Amino acid sequence: MLGSLHFPLANLERRAVEGSIDYEQVGLRVGLEVHQQLLTEQKMFCRCPAGLYTEHHDGIVLRHMRPTLSELGEYDGTALMEFKTKKNIVYLLHKSNVCTYEMDDTPPFIVNRRAIDIAIEHCLMLGCDVVDEVHIARKQYLDGSIPTGFQRTAIVGVNGRLPFRGRQLTVIQVSVEEDSCREVRDRGHLAVWRTDRLGMPLIETVTGPELRTPEEVEEAILLIGRVGRSTGHVRVGMGASRQDVNVSVRGGQRVEIKGVPQASRARQLVHSEALRQVELLRLRDELHRRGFQRPSDIDMEHIDITTLVTDFRLDSLRRENWERFVEAEEMRPGMELAEGPFSVRAIRLPGLAGTVGRASQPGRTFAHELAGRVRVIATLDQPPILLHSDDWPEYPQAGEELKEIRQAASCTPDDALVVVWGVESDTVTAAEEIQLRYADATEGVPHETRQALPDGCTDFERILPGPDRMYPDTDSPPRLVSRARVDRLRVDLPEPPWGRQA
Amino acid sequence: MTETNDPLKGYRGRARERLQALGVRVWSEVRILNEEGSSFEGVILPRSETSDDLHVVVKLATGYNVGLHIDRIREIQELGFKEAIYKIPEQEFPESPDLPKVTLLGTGGTIASRLDYRTGAVIPAFTPGELYGAVPELAELCNLTTRKIFGVFSENMGWEEYVTLARAVGDEIEAGVDGVVIGHGTDTMGHTAAVLSFMVQNSPVPIVLVGSQRSSDRPSSDAALNLIHAVRSAAYGDVAEVQICMFGPTSDQYGLLHRGTRCRKMHSSYRSTFRTVGDIPLCRVSATEFEPLTDEYLPRNSHRRVKIDPLYDDRVTILYYYPGMKPDIVDALVEQGYQGIIIAGTGLGHVNKPVFPALERAIEKGVHVVMTVQTLWGYAQMYVYDTGRDLLDIGIVPLDNMLPETALMKLGWVLGHTHDHDEVREMMRHSFSHEITEREPHNGYLILQGGLPETEEFVLSQWK
Ligand SMILES: [Zn+2]
Numbered sequence: 001m002l003g004s005l006h007f008p009l010a011n012l013e014r015r016a017v018e019g020s021i022d023y024e025q026v027g028l029r030v031g032l033e034v035h036q037q038l039l040t041e042q043k044m045f046c047r048c049p050a051g052l053y054t055e056h057h058d059g060i061v062l063r064h065m066r067p068t069l070s071e072l073g074e075y076d077g078t079a080l081m082e083f084k085t086k087k088n089i090v091y092l093l094h095k096s097n098v099c100t101y102e103m104d105d106t107p108p109f110i111v112n113r114r115a116i117d118i119a120i121e122h123c124l125m126l127g128c129d130v131v132d133e134v135h136i137a138r139k140q141y142l143d144g145s146i147p148t149g150f151q152r153t154a155i156v157g158v159n160g161r162l163p164f165r166g167r168q169l170t171v172i173q174v175s176v177e178e179d180s181c182r183e184v185r186d187r188g189h190l191a192v193w194r195t196d197r198l199g200m201p202l203i204e205t206v207t208g209p210e211l212r213t214p215e216e217v218e219e220a221i222l223l224i225g226r227v228g229r230s231t232g233h234v235r236v237g238m239g240a241s242r243q244d245v246n247v248s249v250r251g252g253q254r255v256e257i258k259g260v261p262q263a264s265r266a267r268q269l270v271h272s273e274a275l276r277q278v279e280l281l282r283l284r285d286e287l288h289r290r291g292f293q294r295p296s297d298i299d300m301e302h303i304d305i306t307t308l309v310t311d312f313r314l315d316s317l318r319r320e321n322w323e324r325f326v327e328a329e330e331m332r333p334g335m336e337l338a339e340g341p342f343s344v345r346a347i348r349l350p351g352l353a354g355t356v357g358r359a360s361q362p363g364r365t366f367a368h369e370l371a372g373r374v375r376v377i378a379t380l381d382q383p384p385i386l387l388h389s390d391d392w393p394e395y396p397q398a399g400e401e402l403k404e405i406r407q408a409a410s411c412t413p414d415d416a417l418v419v420v421w422g423v424e425s426d427t428v429t430a431a432e433e434i435q436l437r438y439a440d441a442t443e444g445v446p447h448e449t450r451q452a453l454p455d456g457c458t459d460f461e462r463i464l465p466g467p468d469r470m471y472p473d474t475d476s477p478p479r480l481v482s483r484a485r486v487d488r489l490r491v492d493l494p495e496p497p498w499g500r501q502a
Numbered sequence: 503m504t505e506t507n508d509p510l511k512g513y514r515g516r517a518r519e520r521l522q523a524l525g526v527r528v529w530s531e532v533r534i535l536n537e538e539g540s541s542f543e544g545v546i547l548p549r550s551e552t553s554d555d556l557h558v559v560v561k562l563a564t565g566y567n568v569g570l571h572i573d574r575i576r577e578i579q580e581l582g583f584k585e586a587i588y589k590i591p592e593q594e595f596p597e598s599p600d601l602p603k604v605t606l607l608g609t610g611g612t613i614a615s616r617l618d619y620r621t622g623a624v625i626p627a628f629t630p631g632e633l634y635g636a637v638p639e640l641a642e643l644c645n646l647t648t649r650k651i652f653g654v655f656s657e658n659m660g661w662e663e664y665v666t667l668a669r670a671v672g673d674e675i676e677a678g679v680d681g682v683v684i685g686h687g688t689d690t691m692g693h694t695a696a697v698l699s700f701m702v703q704n705s706p707v708p709i710v711l712v713g714s715q716r717s718s719d720r721p722s723s724d725a726a727l728n729l730i731h732a733v734r735s736a737a738y739g740d741v742a743e744v745q746i747c748m749f750g751p752t753s754d755q756y757g758l759l760h761r762g763t764r765c766r767k768m769h770s771s772y773r774s775t776f777r778t779v780g781d782i783p784l785c786r787v788s789a790t791e792f793e794p795l796t797d798e799y800l801p802r803n804s805h806r807r808v809k810i811d812p813l814y815d816d817r818v819t820i821l822y823y824y825p826g827m828k829p830d831i832v833d834a835l836v837e838q839g840y841q842g843i844i845i846a847g848t849g850l851g852h853v854n855k856p857v858f859p860a861l862e863r864a865i866e867k868g869v870h871v872v873m874t875v876q877t878l879w880g881y882a883q884m885y886v887y888d889t890g891r892d893l894l895d896i897g898i899v900p901l902d903n904m905l906p907e908t909a910l911m912k913l914g915w916v917l918g919h920t921h922d923h924d925e926v927r928e929m930m931r932h933s934f935s936h937e938i939t940e941r942e943p944h945n946g947y948l949i950l951q952g953g954l955p956e957t958e959e960f961v962l963s964q965w966k
Binding site for chain 1: 536538539540541542550553554557559562564565566567568569570571574715716717719720721722723726752753754755769770771772773958961962965966
């Protein structure tokens with residue numbers, strides 16, 4: 001919702017970003033992670049009913065997620081900062097569909113055998129090699145979408161092939177995993193999650209990064225969906241199937257667009273992301289031209305300008321406007337709101353004039369990249385989240401007011417200026433985050449997870465963790481998959497969709 | 503918890519032979535080709551000793567683990583070898599002259615840890631430097647020293663360990679610390695807290711036991727918050743007794759300080775598992791505040807001299823009474839040389855008639871038999887019914903509202919001092935550390951019954 005706000009395009013960078021790009025020329029590569037809920041009576045690691053959704057709750061739990069130690073055995077500055085600007089995470093419980101397992105107050109029961117069987121069927125449909133022993137792993141998520149802080153997941157099959165447009169699409173792996181919570185609300189420092197869906201079994205089909213155009217992406221999603229449904233053992237309907245789409249262009253980076261609900265939505269999202277990466281690579285080149293070669297070359301200074309802007313005409317920066325927002329959003333101290341005074345902060349970015357307003361996705365600029373980080377990590381979410389000198393709002397006295405702020409922040413004409421507001425400690429986090437985002441920009445495309453917006457664009461969701469976030473689930477013993485069991489399941493397999501077409 | 507140098511750790515029988523023949527070992531980076539032509543690239547992991555001897559466990563580059571049947575493996579190619587390093591780089595724990603001194607004694611179990619993602623191993627953090635890396639907030643609270651007393655799982659704690667621990671606590675207090683924290687597995691934390699309440703007397707400073715219900719390697723663990731609460735309580739709290747500091751509700755809200763003799767683990771896995779039974783907790787502790795719930799405790803006083811009294815006789819046991827119990831079980835205990843029997847009786851402290859003669863025989867042979875209630879809440883009031891009166895006549899000592907486990911630890915401690923029936927009786931009935939309380943407040947027994955509309959309304963208004 002907040003991400004769909006539009007910034008006016010920078011005057012100096014009004015490129016024809018809506019237009020087409022040559023996907024082959026930019027080296028577009030897309031892989032899929034297709035998730036389908038399984039039609040089981042019970043959840044994956046407890047005996048709660050699967051598929052029973054509720055819109056009310058009868059219990060609430062408050063948790064926080066603490067990052068576990070990094071590879072170096074210590075928190076670096078960023079991790080500690082992220083922890084200090086931590087989210088209050090609230091889980092809504094209803095007795096009809098969750099037990100103490102989902103609350104993370106009871107260890108898992110033995111994994112649902114039926115779920116493994118369905119996953120094996122799906123593997124066989126895709127020509128996967130089924131593993132001999134299923135090992136449950138934990139995949140860390142710190143956003144609160146799972147109360148443990150990790151998702152229980154296991155590989156069931158690998159090395160499959162899917163006939164696709166006259167070639168073979170690689171199925172890297174099929175895993176079975178527990179579904180996450182449904183988000184109810186995410187404001188400031190508070191995230192609220194509903195737990196009914198949590199723990200339902202789903203299969204994840206991962207393809208190689210072999211799709212070359214948005215059209216292929218849509219078609220492959222539909223095909224994999226049909227394979228799953230052909231056994232009659234996956235759920236259908238709203239939310240039963242979701243996909244993550246991994247997009248990169250040559251020289252770019254794998255970016256995961258998370259939770260794409262329908263295949264038809266994937267096209268525009270892939271296009272926007274391809275464009276975004278191309279533009280971010282151009283920005284990188286521009287930064288290099290200006291002498292910002294490495295992340296450490298990015299400098300930043302910030303000062304509090306609350307007093308300066310008290311009587312400014314610009315509504316966004318006035319305390320009353322912030323207080324109205326806090327009241328309208330019912331933000332409570334200690335929950336949505338951090339402790340501390342209201343502050344307006346001017347951030348000077350030396351030598352970066354003109355880069356904030358550069359194009360990125362269709363209708364967006366680099367300012368959206370900054371705003372995404374500020375919204376998620378500094379938790380400042382009052383629209384328009386930030387203001388910047390490349391596109392200062394137009395109103396009487398705009399020029400004078402911007403000039404005063406620039407003077408206060410000691411900006412030279414070469415410097416970019418960004419202004420944020422909110423609780424003081426959050427504005428400091430925002431300033432640091434903006435510097436970090438620019439530091440990333442010197443290297444091109446950051447490795448991140450992005451959420452899909454209704455208009456076909458994406459917004460920052462979190463930094464994408466690598467395989468480093470996986471470790472064995474010591475609460476669950478490995479499960480044997482005998483060849484006899486695999487053969488038994490093979491007997492009743494339906495004809496694959498491509499078989500019927502032939 | 504033992505480290506072995508076995509290059510094929512955990513692999514037995516056929517899997518071991520096969521791996522040996524193929525010339526690979528644990529931590530080998532390998533490419534495995536199976537009979538279907540699938541290729542798996544990753545690291546060979548140690549295998550759990552309880553698993554079968556037919557599979558090889560590989561951690562793939564994606565982070566997932568899979569088990570591969572040795573009969574389906576066609577070839578294994580070793581690409582490299584990199585041993586897992588079970589070590590945490592240390593950071594200097596910052597010293598601040600103005601902050602209180604706290605010592606953390608380790609008994610086993612992990613309070614903090616880090617993950618080795620390459621292998622998935624969980625590596626415990628314990629030294630101040632390691633803990634500073636895991637829970638940096640501690641540096642704002644105190645100057646921390648740590649001492650590893652031993653490394654056993656909580657269920658393997660025993661009398662020898664209790665003595666060592668009591669002496670270690672005494673040493674730290676003599677050395678002038680402002681508080682002692684004991685890291686402990688939660689399963690028998692209540693037993694240790696009870697026995698330390700008797701072995702460590704007259705403490706000038708708080709002695710706080712702490713652990714975690716959710717392992718510290720997970721982002722949602724209660725370990726860090728429990729440790730912060732415990733260290734705060736040791737450094738700044740006013741209760742100079744042995745106490746347990748664990749989550750109040752299951753939500754990340756606050757910890758409760760429970761008196762060592764009146765506390766019990768009440769759920770096998772919940773975070774809020776520890777409850778004060780028959781009384782109310784001592785204090786509520788959060789990241790910033792102490793909220794004392796009672797003023798009946800021994801306050802901190804640096805002039806008090808601690809007394810360590812680590813005597814024991816471990817020939818004690820609990821007999822959990824059940825209908826139809828036969829007398830031979832009592833005779834067997836006597837025959838085996840047990841010197842003390844705690845009965846967890848029904849109701850007000852009862853057992854059935856057929857057991858009476860056996861108990862009588864036991865007492866005649868000098869065995870000390872005491873009565874507690876298996877209801878946990880309430881008093882052994884054996885004078886109320888004839889059954890109880892008969893038991894009193896036999897010479898069974900009623901322990902009022904002492905918890906059965908506390909009674910067990912106490913009787914073992916008392917029998918380290920004397921075997922004289924009257925002296926044992928007097929010591930058992932004397933309340934050293936609130937193990938018997940004269941009054942049970944009505945909020946000392948509070949188990950809300952779920953399902954009732956008024957309970958549900960209340961529960962919904964609170965963090966669980
Ligand atoms: Zn459940």
